[in-house]
Amino acid sequence: MTRLKFGTFLAPIHTPGQNPTLLLQRDLELVEYVEKLGFDEAWFGEHHSAGAEIYASPEIMIAAAGERTSRIKLGTGVTSVSYHNPLWAAERMVLLDHLTHGRVLFGLGPGSLPTDAAMLGLSQIDTRELLAENADIIMRLLRGETVTAKTRTHELFDAKIQMAPYSDPLFDVVVAAIASPTGARLAGKLGIGLLSIAATLTADGFSALQHHWGMLEEFAAQAGRSDEVDRAAWRLVGPFHIAETVEQAYEDVEHGIEYWFNYLQHVAAFPQMDVRGENKKEMIDFINTSGIGVIGTAEQARAQVQRLVDQSGGFGTLLIQGHDWANPQATKRSYELFAQDVMPYFQGQAQPMLDAAAHAEAVRGGQADEHRKAVDHMTQKYNAELGRV
Numbered sequence: 001m002t003r004l005k006f007g008t009f010l011a012p013i014h015t016p017g018q019n020p021t022l023l024l025q026r027d028l029e030l031v032e033y034v035e036k037l038g039f040d041e042a043w044f045g046e047h048h049s050a051g052a053e054i055y056a057s058p059e060i061m062i063a064a065a066g067e068r069t070s071r072i073k074l075g076t077g078v079t080s081v082s083y084h085n086p087l088w089a090a091e092r093m094v095l096l097d098h099l100t101h102g103r104v105l106f107g108l109g110p111g112s113l114p115t116d117a118a119m120l121g122l123s124q125i126d127t128r129e130l131l132a133e134n135a136d137i138i139m140r141l142l143r144g145e146t147v148t149a150k151t152r153t154h155e156l157f158d159a160k161i162q163m164a165p166y167s168d169p170l171f172d173v174v175v176a177a178i179a180s181p182t183g184a185r186l187a188g189k190l191g192i193g194l195l196s197i198a199a200t201l202t203a204d205g206f207s208a209l210q211h212h213w214g215m216l217e218e219f220a221a222q223a224g225r226s227d228e229v230d231r232a233a234w235r236l237v238g239p240f241h242i243a244e245t246v247e248q249a250y251e252d253v254e255h256g257i258e259y260w261f262n263y264l265q266h267v268a269a270f271p272q273m274d275v276r277g278e279n280k281k282e283m284i285d286f287i288n289t290s291g292i293g294v295i296g297t298a299e300q301a302r303a304q305v306q307r308l309v310d311q312s313g314g315f316g317t318l319l320i321q322g323h324d325w326a327n328p329q330a331t332k333r334s335y336e337l338f339a340q341d342v343m344p345y346f347q348g349q350a351q352p353m354l355d356a357a358a359h360a361e362a363v364r365g366g367q368a369d370e371h372r373k374a375v376d377h378m379t380q381k382y383n384a385e386l387g388r389v
Helices: 020-037 058-068 086-099 114-119 124-142 182-190 203-207 209-222 246-253 257-267 280-290 298-312 328-341 350-362 364-385
Strands: 005-010 041-044 073-080 104-109 147-150 155-159 173-177 193-196 235-238 240-242 294-296 317-321
Touching: 005 020, 005 073, 005 328, 020 041, 020 058, 020 328, 041 058, 041 104, 041 317, 058 073, 058 086, 073 086, 073 173, 086 104, 086 124, 086 155, 104 124, 114 124, 124 147, 124 173, 124 182, 173 182, 182 193, 182 209, 193 209, 209 298, 235 298, 240 246, 240 298, 240 328, 246 280, 246 294, 246 328, 257 280, 280 294, 294 298, 298 328, 350 364
Parallel strands: 005 041, 005 317, 041 073, 073 104, 104 173, 173 193, 193 235, 235 317, 240 294
Antiparallel strands: 147 155
């Protein structure tokens, strides 16, 4: 594997009732900030109901973030392709690919909120079947084919995208996966990447990591696409909040962790994301003891990242799940500490410095003696020149 990359995954989950304009601007500022810290990617969700995940269009968020940034890659996390004409979905991403000079990432999913799909008259079975149909059409279009196809929601006649992608040959395309094998199978069949959104949010999601990649490779082989799939295109998502001490991290997340739990437990119909806790202490303890994520220190975060690497067999990018556990200032500090004290250990930057420090310490005694001898020698030479010896 090459160096592990890092990013942020912004659904987002904001407590309803706040100023939405301010929240959107704050999220865009966070993307600017993490780019300065050295993060590689930022992903934006698509949701239309429930009041907390407020991006109706990840493409618009990418366009706004693209004008504020210059290096970080920007992804749809994910586009609910079951809701869209596949031709227009492909066209919008190619347009963004040009506008950002090749910095887009295209995440595909069925749409996670049942309340979104219900407004379109779609069941959860419909959205998952449409995902497979539309993802196939989208990939054919992005690979330059002319497509005639009919789904239960759209029909295409000799459809073809009018611009080639800016990226050569194509930006990364990934399909969302939680605990079921659906995403891994589809990714393998289409020869695209995998986005494990609930890699740590359930025991099933964590234990399925290695199995998912094996399944992806199996279906890629059946489709003749083995040379198109790569672990470097596999993204895992998990929640973290770190501070200088465990006590400070716990104090920080008391700000907003209750709503995050309430949203997953009682608002959003995500039965796979089974988080437990009735009060702040139980919630914080659950995050750490269940293996879902880390509320603590950089050392604990490094251990969690290594645990994911070991369990999965290797992946390309770790995305920190965006949340409002802490206030904006403490949240930014957590990202800063992550960049400072976690990322270097997985990107080949920490060990050379540690080795250099260890070597200097090991030879210090002898080097100090040599230094003293040199000072004595030059002092004697100087005195001799003055006729003092």
